[in-house]
Amino acid sequence: MKSAVIVFPGSNCDRDMAVALEKITGQKPLMVWHQDYDFDKVDFIALPGGFSYGDYLRCGAMSARSHVMKEVVKRAEDGVPTFGVCNGFQILTETGLLPGALMRNANLHFVCKDVKMTVENADSMFTNAYKAGEEITIPVAHHDGNYFADDETLDRLEGEGQVAFKYAQDINGAQRRIAGVMNARGNVLGMMPHPERMIESPLGGSDGRKMFESVMNTLG
Amino acid sequence: MKNGNEIKITPELVKEHGLNEEEYARIKSAMGREPNYTELGIYSVMWSEHCSYKSSRFHLKKLPTKAPWVIQGPGENAGVIDIGDGQAAIFKMESHNHPSYIEPYQGAATGVGGILRDVFTMGARPVANMNALRFGEPSHPKTRHLVAGVVEGIGGYGNCVGVPTVGGETNFDPSYNGNILVNAMTVGLADADKIFYCAAAGVGNPVVYVGSKTGRDGIHGATMASAEFTDDSEEKRPTVQVGDPFTEKLLIEACLELMATDAIIAIQDMGAAGLTSSSVEMASKGGVGFELDLDTVPQRETNMLPYEMMLSESQERMLMVLKPGREDMAKAIFEKWELDFAVIGHITDTGNLTLKFGGEVVGDMPINSLVEDAPEYERPFEYTPKRQAISVKAPADLNKAAMDLIGGPNLCSRRWIWEQYDHMVMGDTIQRPGGDAAVVRVHGTEKALAISTDVTPRYCFADPVEGGRQAVAETWRNITAVGALPLAITNCLNFGNPERKDIMGQFVGCLEGMGEACRALDYPIVSGNVSLYNETNGKGILPTPAIGGVGVMKDSARMATVAFGGAGQTVVLIGETKDELGASLYQREIMGEDAGAPPHVDLTLERRNGDFVRALIENGQVATCHDLSDGGLIAALADMAMAGGVGVNVTVGDDLPVHTHLFSESQARYLVATDADTAEEIRKEAKDAGIPVTVLGETGGERITVNHGALDLDLHALKAAHEGWLPTYMANAS
Numbered sequence: 020m021k022s023a024v025i026v027f028p029g030s031n032c033d034r035d036m037a038v039a040l041e042k043i044t045g046q047k048p049l050m051v052w053h054q055d056y057d058f059d060k061v062d063f064i065a066l067p068g069g070f071s072y073g074d075y076l077r078c079g080a081m082s083a084r085s086h087v088m089k090e091v092v093k094r095a096e097d098g099v100p101t102f103g104v105c106n107g108f109q110i111l112t113e114t115g116l117l118p119g120a121l122m123r124n125a126n127l128h129f130v131c132k133d134v135k136m137t138v139e140n141a142d143s144m145f146t147n148a149y150k151a152g153e154e155i156t157i158p159v160a161h162h163d164g165n166y167f168a169d170d171e172t173l174d175r176l177e178g179e180g181q182v183a184f185k186y187a188q189d190i191n192g193a194q195r196r197i198a199g200v201m202n203a204r205g206n207v208l209g210m211m212p213h214p215e216r217m218i219e220s221p222l223g224g225s226d227g228r229k230m231f232e233s234v235m236n237t238l239g
Numbered sequence: 240m241k242n243g244n245e246i247k248i249t250p251e252l253v254k255e256h257g258l259n260e261e262e263y264a265r266i267k268s269a270m271g272r273e274p275n276y277t278e279l280g281i282y283s284v285m286w287s288e289h290c291s292y293k294s295s296r297f298h299l300k301k302l303p304t305k306a307p308w309v310i311q312g313p314g315e316n317a318g319v320i321d322i323g324d325g326q327a328a329i330f331k332m333e334s335h336n337h338p339s340y341i342e343p344y345q346g347a348a349t350g351v352g353g354i355l356r357d358v359f360t361m362g363a364r365p366v367a368n369m370n371a372l373r374f375g376e377p378s379h380p381k382t383r384h385l386v387a388g389v390v391e392g393i394g395g396y397g398n399c400v401g402v403p404t405v406g407g408e409t410n411f412d413p414s415y416n417g418n419i420l421v422n423a424m425t426v427g428l429a430d431a432d433k434i435f436y437c438a439a440a441g442v443g444n445p446v447v448y449v450g451s452k453t454g455r456d457g458i459h460g461a462t463m464a465s466a467e468f469t470d471d472s473e474e475k476r477p478t479v480q481v482g483d484p485f486t487e488k489l490l491i492e493a494c495l496e497l498m499a500t501d502a503i504i505a506i507q508d509m510g511a512a513g514l515t516s517s518s519v520e521m522a523s524k525g526g527v528g529f530e531l532d533l534d535t536v537p538q539r540e541t542n543m544l545p546y547e548m549m550l551s552e553s554q555e556r557m558l559m560v561l562k563p564g565r566e567d568m569a570k571a572i573f574e575k576w577e578l579d580f581a582v583i584g585h586i587t588d589t590g591n592l593t594l595k596f597g598g599e600v601v602g603d604m605p606i607n608s609l610v611e612d613a614p615e616y617e618r619p620f621e622y623t624p625k626r627q628a629i630s631v632k633a634p635a636d637l638n639k640a641a642m643d644l645i646g647g648p649n650l651c652s653r654r655w656i657w658e659q660y661d662h663m664v665m666g667d668t669i670q671r672p673g674g675d676a677a678v679v680r681v682h683g684t685e686k687a688l689a690i691s692t693d694v695t696p697r698y699c700f701a702d703p704v705e706g707g708r709q710a711v712a713e714t715w716r717n718i719t720a721v722g723a724l725p726l727a728i729t730n731c732l733n734f735g736n737p738e739r740k741d742i743m744g745q746f747v748g749c750l751e752g753m754g755e756a757c758r759a760l761d762y763p764i765v766s767g768n769v770s771l772y773n774e775t776n777g778k779g780i781l782p783t784p785a786i787g788g789v790g791v792m793k794d795s796a797r798m799a800t801v802a803f804g805g806a807g808q809t810v811v812l813i814g815e816t817k818d819e820l821g822a823s824l825y826q827r828e829i830m831g832e833d834a835g836a837p838p839h840v841d842l843t844l845e846r847r848n849g850d851f852v853r854a855l856i857e858n859g860q861v862a863t864c865h866d867l868s869d870g871g872l873i874a875a876l877a878d879m880a881m882a883g884g885v886g887v888n889v890t891v892g893d894d895l896p897v898h899t900h901l902f903s904e905s906q907a908r909y910l911v912a913t914d915a916d917t918a919e920e921i922r923k924e925a926k927d928a929g930i931p932v933t934v935l936g937e938t939g940g941e942r943i944t945v946n947h948g949a950l951d952l953d954l955h956a957l958k959a960a961h962e963g964w965l966p967t968y969m970a971n972a973s
Contacts, residue, residue: 029489031488128391
């Protein structure tokens with residue numbers, strides 16, 4: 020599985036994502052600097068966490084309008100599995116690839132801790148290695164993870180199995196405790212928790228591995 | 240063209256610049272003439288306490304700074320130690336006290352930014368941030384606002400640059416009501432043969448400015464940090480700088496990218512006193528002169544005067560000397576990262592700092608006089624009178640005393656704070672905040688760094704020499720307790736007004752104790768910072784020489800944590816408990832007194848007991864270990880039980896009253912927990928080595944009990960109190 024990690028000015032989980040991808044897939048990912056948007060064909064695109072463009076304007080808003088994101092959107096629409104964590108999720112909502120928006124945490128504080136969440140849909144290309152309803156522990160680290168969409172959208176997301184993960188407890192005020200959502204086609208996932216930070220026991224657990232393994236299963 | 244030098248130098252103006260008559264006379268004799276306005280500003284910051292260490296230098300020289308593993312001791316941007324395999328750890332701690340009191344968010348944020356730059360200037364990738372925070376008493380009307388702002392500022396900066404904030408310490412004491420302490424520490428990693436220094440060389444070589452543009456912020460920050468506070472200090476808000484962590488992140492990446500080439504001869508960050516101190520430092524270390532053309536300095540505001548440009552403390556800026564002909568390559572890297580890049584001058588052989596503006600020379604000063612001629616004071620001092628050892632009475636209710644202490648402001652969980660810091664980014668944090676020391680892996684290896692910041696200001700006040708020893712010993716013990724070998728320290732010496740004999744006595748005493756401990760533990764000082772004049776309206780803070788220690792663990796799989804590993808473990812105390820409740824947390828918080836001698840630090844025992852415990856962890860005999868410090872045995876037992884989610888039942892001897900056993904803060908003690916057979920092995924080994932050892936009891940159940948119910952606490956209630964205090968306090972709007 021050949022993957023690419025897109026790097027913006029201010030990305031800061033790009034190395035963590037690359038380490039996780041290399042450890043799990045056995046292949047070093049291509050690191051794509053935002054200006055080098057004409058990058059090689061890959062099987063999987065990851066948008067890492069961080070503070071791209073310093074979160075200025077709105078988290079993810081500036082990156083979403085970059086050249087490289089135009090290319091990512093095109094490839095995602097062609098079906099390439101595309102995955103955004105934290106700031107990557109914010110960028111995906113800003114591009115419109117995913118519905119909804121991520122607002123400031125309800126208590127207005129940055130939060131970094133392990134959180135329990137449940138796997139809501141275990142049939143997707145990102146989650147098939149998990150069991151449906153399985154409770155997993157993955158850390159969060161964000162200031163703007165409060166997922167918002169209107170009720171109609173939320174009903175549709177839940178009805179169509181587009182909600183991949185939900186927090187077991189409220190941690191940031193997210194509507195219906197949503198932690199991660201997919202697009203209708205199921206090839207784009209955005210989530211606030213960081214699976215790349217939970218890939219071996221010295222880091223506190225390995226519940227994040229199955230996210231990557233699911234994609235590998237799907238791609239064969 | 241107006242350049243500021245038309246302003247006439249008057250005695251009032253000299254005084255406003257924090258220079259006394261004698262100092263001004265020195266400037267005139269060094270220059271052989273009257274300085275102009277620009278030059279006066281430059282002398283005033285270079286000779287400020289903050290930049291010149293004029294009150295402390297004489298005593299700092301006495302500290303031990305050498306060991307075979309020390310690559311660079313004090314005098315550079317940060318200290319450097321060899322951690323084996325061709326790798327080096329680079330670290331320093333620095334204060335940002337005055338700005339943080341005036342504007343807590345930006346003060347703390349720029350404190351983090353400044354210390355990060357000190358470390359990556361030397362070629363290191365920063366891998367961990369730590370801090371040491373002191374606030375006033377919780378009931379003071381400003382405390383809540385200051386805690387919220389400082390924590391938000393540290394998080395706001397560190398989280399964005401993507402360096403994990405892995406630990407620190409936070410205390411409350413009335414002496415900090417008008418003068419909080421914000422000390423930030425950064426640790427970085429580099430190849431031992433790729434360290435960058437600040438000594439400029441090569442006449443004619445270009446002097447290059449990179450990073451953010453220069454504005455009018457922070458002018459005279461260094462002078463502000465060298466004076467006492469008064470009630471109108473908040474009017475000094477314009478001297479507080481504003482940070483931009485996004486730019487800092489770009490600056491880190493751009494500098495590290497350029498450092499991978501061979502273009503850089505010397506590099507220095509622009510910290511306190513900005514362009515002035517960075518250029519003077521580089522020229523002075525290299526024994527050369529600098530000519531700067533101030534019209535080429537990237538500026539954020541219009542009509543800036545030379546004085547303002549030279550004294551601005553705008554953040555996220557660096558100064559470099561490049562090899563000739565590498566400017567274009569370097570410029571391309573900085574343009575890629577969307578940062579300013581400008582050649583602003585060149586090296587000369589005049590030995591002067593020469594400033595040009597609008598085609599005219601507006602300042603011309605001998606570099607030597609700015610650095611070497613700075614006054615050095617051997618200020619008079621009086622040692623703190625010795626206190627007598629005392630015994631402290633038992634509490635009316637032992638359970639309540641323990642509960643109040645563990646669920647009170649000084650021992651309660653700091654989770655509310657560290658959950659606002661990204662402590663996991665970079666994917667190598669293997670011991671998170673809340674333990675004895677933070678542990679981060681050396682990326683891609685089996686090794687790890689252990690880091691701890693400590694000082695007990697109560698002890699330093701009661702007996703500065705003992706307190707100085709204890710601060711060093713406690714970081715050493717905390718690093719040992721996770722299984723690492725402590726290698727070196729950085730310090731941040733926060734004291735009151737050195738012009739007062741008693742304060743200077745505290746300073747001298749603490750340094751004596753620190754020096755002794757460093758020598759006894761082979762634990763040299765490789766970098767540091769002094770912050771004096773921490774006073775408001777003539778009332779000084781508790782002497783607070785914060786120590787940041789760094790150690791190395793060869794095999795990070797053999798790491799100990801404080802958490803009990805389930806029921807049925809045997810709990811063993813290494814070291815001896817004595818009647819040492821003087822200046823203890825128990826005495827202060829429960830009995831409402833602060834009297835008597837603090838616990839004695841015997842450095843021979845400290846080393847012997849610590850080496851023994853570290854071997855137990857390295858051999859795999861122990862994976863649960865906690866050092867004993869504030870709050871004594873009961874605080875340590877509670878930490879271990881709460882972290883492990885299991886109770887413990889212990890018995891202490893009748894040689895001392897139960898409350899003395901539980902709350903005494905005797906030094907050189909550790910608790911370990913392991914299986915019964917291994918515990919018996921450990922007991923024998925300790926006995927053979929002549930080390931006091933006591934099998935205290937066993938883990939299990941959901942209560943903490945001592946001597947069959949003399950103390951009996953419900954673990955869940957204790958945890959609720961321990962976790963609850965800080966969030967409850969912070970949620971109560973004042």
